[in-house]
Amino acid sequence: MLPIRQIKPKNARTKRYLDNKSPQTTENPRTTLCLRYTTSSELLHLVTSDLHALKRPLAIKFTKKNDIHPLEDASSLEFFSEKNDASLMVYASHSKKRPHCLTLVRFFGFKVLDMVELGVVPETVRTLQQFKNKKATVGLKPLISFSGSAFESPVASSYTLAKSVLTDLFKGPDVGNVDVEGLQYMIHFSVDEEEGEAKPVIHMRCYLLKTKKSGTNLPKVEVEEMGPRIDFRMGRVKEAEPEMWKEAMRKPKGQEAKAKKNVDTDLIGDKVGRIHLGKQDLSGLQTRKMKGLKRSRDVADDDAAFAGADEDFAGFVPESTTPDKRLRVEV
Amino acid sequence: MTDAKPQPYTYDLGHLMCNDPNPLPSLKSATTDAEKEAILAKTAQECAQALINQLLSCCPISRSQDDGALQIALPAPEMQLPREKPVPTEKQKTKWEKFAEKKGIKGKKKEGKLVYDEAKGDWVPKYGYKGKNTDGDGDWLVEVDEKADKEGEDGEKGGRKKAKKAR
Numbered sequence: 001m002l003p004i005r006q007i008k009p010k011n012a013r014t015k016r017y018l019d020n021k022s023p024q025t026t027e028n029p030r031t032t033l034c035l036r037y038t039t040s041s042e043l044l045h046l047v048t049s050d051l052h053a054l055k056r057p058l059a060i061k062f063t064k065k066n067d068i069h070p071l072e073d074a075s076s077l078e079f080f081s082e083k084n085d086a087s088l089m090v091y092a093s094h095s096k097k098r099p100h101c102l103t104l105v106r107f108f109g110f111k112v113l114d115m116v117e118l119g120v121v122p123e124t125v126r127t128l129q130q131f132k133n134k135k136a137t138v139g140l141k142p143l144i145s146f147s148g149s150a151f152e153s154p155v156a157s158s159y160t161l162a163k164s165v166l167t168d169l170f171k172g173p174d175v176g177n178v179d180v181e182g183l184q185y186m187i188h189f190s191v192d193e194e195e196g197e198a199k200p201v202i203h204m205r206c207y208l209l210k211t212k213k214s215g216t217n218l219p220k221v222e223v224e225e226m227g228p229r230i231d232f233r234m235g236r237v238k239e240a241e242p243e244m245w246k247e248a249m250r251k252p253k254g255q256e257a258k259a260k261k262n263v264d265t266d267l268i269g270d271k272v273g274r275i276h277l278g279k280q281d282l283s284g285l286q287t288r289k290m291k292g293l294k295r296s297r298d299v300a301d302d303d304a305a306f307a308g309a310d311e312d313f314a315g316f317v318p319e320s321t322t323p324d325k326r327l328r329v330e331v
Numbered sequence: 332m333t334d335a336k337p338q339p340y341t342y343d344l345g346h347l348m349c350n351d352p353n354p355l356p357s358l359k360s361a362t363t364d365a366e367k368e369a370i371l372a373k374t375a376q377e378c379a380q381a382l383i384n385q386l387l388s389c390c391p392i393s394r395s396q397d398d399g400a401l402q403i404a405l406p407a408p409e410m411q412l413p414r415e416k417p418v419p420t421e422k423q424k425t426k427w428e429k430f431a432e433k434k435g436i437k438g439k440k441k442e443g444k445l446v447y448d449e450a451k452g453d454w455v456p457k458y459g460y461k462g463k464n465t466d467g468d469g470d471w472l473v474e475v476d477e478k479a480d481k482e483g484e485d486g487e488k489g490g491r492k493k494a495k496k497a498r
Contacts, residue, residue, distance in 0.1 A: 023416040030415055087415040109417050124364070145349040145378035152352040168412050171346050178347070180392070180401040183383070188375040193354045207375055211383070218387055221380040223372060240413075248413035 004082055021085050023109075025252045029173035033086035035062040037093030044092040044100055046127045047120055050228040051090060053128060054170070054206070056138050060084055070103045071238055074112045082110040088169055101235060104165050108240075108248045116158070116165050117235030121201065126229035135226050136185040136208060141172040143183060143209070148191035150200060158237040159191060162202065184209060185226065202232040340378070342385050345408025349382040 009015035020028065032055050034048045052059045068076050070091055077089060089105040100120040106113045128135065136142075144167060146152075150159040170187050186207050192200040206227025211219035240248070262274040341350045355374065361367040390403045424432070431437075445454040446463055456462045467473075 023419040025419060027415050106413070108413060108415070113413060141347060143347045143349070143379065143382055145351060145375065145382065147351040147353070147374050147378060148355045149352055152350060164412065167346065167348065167410065171348075171412075174345070174408065175405065177393075177402045177404045179395075180403060183347070183386070186375065186379050186382075188371070188378060190355050190371060190374060192358060195359075203371055205371055205375060207372070207379065209379055209383070218384045221376065221383050223376045223379055225368070225372065245413065247417055249411060250414070250418050251411075252418045 004079070029058055030088045030168060031084070031086040032059045032088040032090060032169065033062065033080060033084055034059065034090045035064075035066055035080070035092070037091065038065045038067050039094050040065075040092040041094040041100055043120065043122055043125060044094060044102065047102065047125065047228065047230060048090060048092050050128050054227065058172075060086060070105060070112075070115055071117070071236060074105070074115075077105060078107070078110055078112060081107045090169075098235065102232075104169060106165055106168060108244055111244070112238075113244060113248060114161060114165070114240040115236075115238040116162050117237065118162070118202070119233040119235050121231040121233060124229065124231045128226075128228055131226050133208070133224065133226055137182075140182050140184055141175060141178060142170060142206075143186040144170060144189075145186060146189050146191075148200075149193065150191045151189070156239075158234055159202075161237055161239060162234065163189070166204075186223070187227070199234045202234065204228070204230045204232065340381050342382065343409045344386060344390060345406050346410060347382070347386075347405070348410065349378045349385075351378055 007014065007018065009018055032052075034052050036044070036048070048061070052061045062080075066076065068074075068091070070077060077091070081087065081089065087107040087110075089103075089107070091103040091105060093101050093103070095101070098117070098119060100122055102118050102120055104116045104118065106115070146163055150157070151163045153160060166189060186209055188203075188205045188207060190203045190205075192203075194200055205225060206229075207223035208226045210222045210224060212222060214220040262276070264272045264274075266272050336353055338352045341352070342348065343350070351374070356370055358367050358370060361370055386403060390405060392401055392403055394400070395402050444456050444459070446457045447453075448455045448463060458464050
């Protein structure tokens, strides 16, 4: 596979495209690429179309067949990721050994980070079209919930990895605030308890949320199934290399919110601030004049006044000479 | 609502996420598909209810100024997910930037085209249509400036002198 040519931007548009694609402090939401293997079943086509529909507009769907085995050689997938600026991939393949297999791939810096292989259980699949009701608006952020102890296990397992990948896949863009109207649907993942040898199945259900008035302030929530109904069987898993994972989890400088110092809120709710001044020089302080407190009012100072008079007297004698000097100069 | 859950739910409101660590009720007991779906729907409904309750009670709600819609301010997500691309490297300062920093040279701010005219008491363009530099063009009376006149004559002479030299 030829490496991608380094494009040198020749106009503002291409420069903007490259800047968008380059690493940034606050990242763009992940774009998902849906593609298929040389053999992939009709069922999987329906499933990938549904996933693509859920993820719009951040999803791209390829229709051509590709001869790729993700868990063995991922270089072509990396090429696709770089060309399309897609950091998530849903790869559909169908073989006798692994029927109806969906591989979810996550990328970091256009290189494969980790992969989860999930097999779709064909009997229980229901598509979006099979539910005859109105769907949620395109592009909304869904509510996500995980049920079952396997997802919460303290030991890193294929299920905890699957939880991380599924969250990344469905969470949508990170926003600061959400419209109350925009909380329309919920994606619910549940995993059965481990019973015997078989690995438990992950159930994915999407529900529309309807709120009804209840006696209290908080509304009563009702769920109505709308979305694709898919049951996944856990397959192989490729975990991330520790250094790559560490790089991927790094937080850039300045991202952590700085706690505002010296600002508090009162009991009443007023915002109170503390200003720190330096040490003040009190010698130049202008105070009220109180004549009675002046130091020169004491007796000791009267003597000084006499001494001052003597000096005045003496001062007369030399003054007589200076006028002459002055006259001489003028002439 | 009597919620007797053995393990409490945990929430990650930044991701609008709810984690229910309780084991799922066994689906083997459900014989038909419909029953199975009913169990799952019930679990989901409980999660949804808890999550909406948490959202509406814990996050500050405000009315947006643009269209009057109610908005909920979400906190930062707790569950850290891996980045898409590596953290951007610090850009190296160019030779000029280093020099300018050392010398203390700061960039020129754009002044804009308008200049305040004291006489008119208003902002007029520096040049162009009704520009300040064309103010004197429309005067019906122009004083003769002796110095300027003399220079004009020399200039002509100078021109002829130059032409002669060229030959």
